[in-house]
Amino acid sequence: MRHQTQAKTFEVEKIRKDFPILNRKVNGYPLVYFDNAATSQTPQQVIDVIVDYYSNYNANIHRGVHSLSQEATDKYEQARIKLQKHFNAEKPYEIIFTSGTTHGINLVASGFSEFLKEGDEILVSAMEHHSNIVPWQMLCERTGAILKVIPINLKGELIYSEYEKLINENTKLVFVNHVSNALGSVNPIKEIIEKAHANNAAVLIDGAQAAPHIKADVQALDVDFYVASAHKMCGPTGVGILYGKEAWLEKLPPYQGGGEMIATVSFEKTTYAGLPHKFEAGTPNICGGIAFGAAIDYMNQIGFDEIAAYEHELLEYATGKLKEIEGMKIYGEAEEKTAVISFNIEGLHPYDIGTLLDKMGIAVRTGHHCAQPVMDFFKIPGTVRASFSFYNSHDEIDSFIEAVKKAKMMLQ
Structure with missing residues (x-):
């Protein structure tokens, strides 16, 4: 057969x-x-990497002069470069480690609070996961922006002609999943991105369901933000990535305050670290990031x-x-x-x-x-x-x- x-x-x-x-x-x-x-x-190849980390070089990163810290830092930053190459980001620091797709979406939604005003419009598709609906609703409540929905047809496809009618000069943001988690539909994201950019709107693509099946090229797509999770790609839970164009990441304010994301701190004023550390406050999921890199290696080998x-x-x-x-x-x-x-x-x-x-x-x-x-x-x-x-x-x-x-x- x-x-x-x-x-x-x-x-x-x-x-x-x-x-x-x-x-x-x-x-x-x-x-x-x-x-x-x-x-x-x-x-097993990824499980072995997790065991190796905790067995041989478990230490905090970016802060220690001792050998274990330096070894862990090197492995963690090597994983960032693996992810940069996999998604074809232009620079390693355009890859921000997150706790997963939901974290990445909320990070962007929080940052855009400073850029939106009453009457601005946000477009989402009718087939989104709740994590790509609720943060934008919260953003609209904070800013007075209006959430509009791109409809779908009975086959489970976005109605592109309706998207063309909805988008206008008031549209500031477009958020669409690359692949529907409920239906499996693959959306025409390249065309969606091009149309959004023609109207001066930024685009975030939820790649959680696409990344295990499709190798997204963020530069070829010209997407502003792309999010994904390791646990859907043979990696561990609790880690993911936000890709953002450097210009956008520089504009967005920090999502969280704490260690690692600062340059200088005084009670009078704090200045923030450069990318990617600006968005990576606190001790990250070090093992998870390293294992995510191993999972990417495994899938690319196949x-x-x-x-x-x-x-x-x-x-x-x-x-x-x-x-x-x-x-x-x-x-x-x-x-x-x-x-x-x-x-x-x-x-x-x-x-x-x-x-x-x-x-x-x-x-x-x-x-x-x-x-x-x-x-x-x-x-x-x-x-x-x-x-x-x-x-x-x-x-x-x-x-x-x-x-x-x-x-x-x-x-x-």
């Missing part, structure tokens, strides 16, 4: 050996992990083009199999999408399906996926979401399909 040939070419079984968690059982069944859009699993091609095949295979099930409704059938399938079965609650799948060792996500406006658009309480990664297999999809059929039979 075609998928078996592809699986052999991609060497998925070899890759799966890098992930120790895939060997465990859940409720007596081999684990089938299809909740990758929430968080990916971590390969190759993002290869990952994307294999995951697309998983998506097509699973979609075809699910559509054979009577009563199946898939939400989000965009022309371009990543390996995410949100679905319901007529007459059944997604929570009940997810609970039964878990009893059979299959991990999926159920609910509104922190994208409640998307669910409201489709007039549903939530969906079952199966999200695939490059270490998943066609055999796992077969097990998943059989489990869905069994759950359907048990619930009807």
Whole structure:
């Protein structure tokens, strides 16, 4: 069969050996992990880097003259350079380490409080994660700016013509996810950025769901800000990055005050450090940053083009199999999408399906996926979401399909 040939070419079984968690059982069944859009699993190569840090050179960075501190500082800054190269930022200090995507968004939203006034407009898409809605609502409450929403169609695609109507000389900021976490839709961000810049608006792209599948080139995109999280890219939780153009990062005020982000402190006046330290107050997640660099190395060694091609095949295979099930409704059938399938079965609650799948060792996500406006658009309480990664297999999809059929039979 075609998928078996592809699986052999991609060497998925070899890759799966890098992930120790895939060997465990859940409720007596081999684990089938299809909740990758929430968080990916971590390969042994990254786990080893975490253990090595705490075993051999755990120390605070940028401050110590002793050898451990210097070694930790070097490794941490090397990780920043790895991320700079991966996202093709022009300069290393345009990469700001954060605690994750949400932190990066809030950092930018906080900074823009100084630049917005009543009557200014902010555009977001209707398919955003709550973390790319709530900070902008808070920003509007602080400044009197107006939040406007770019609508989507029934296929789960942004209606670009409506975006063109919404944007105008009052638009100061545009915020769109690169990929929808609820639907998997890939948005036309290059065109969105170009249109925004033609109207003198800045753009932040939420890359949390895209970064595990698509290698974003921030210079080619000409994006002002791009955010991502390590834990969706085979790295640890609690660390992410904010890319910002140098000119914008220089303009934005610090998000937090404390150690590391200062140049001089007196009770009369404090001056701030240069980039990137201006936005990195306090002791960072040192181990997390270093491990994020290791995760980027791991994924680049496999190759993002290869990952994307294999995951697309998983998506097509699973979609075809699910559509054979009577009563199946898939939400989000965009022309371009990543390996995410949100679905319901007529007459059944997604929570009940997810609970039964878990009893059979299959991990999926159920609910509104922190994208409640998307669910409201489709007039549903939530969906079952199966999200695939490059270490998943066609055999796992077969097990998943059989489990869905069994759950359907048990619930009807």
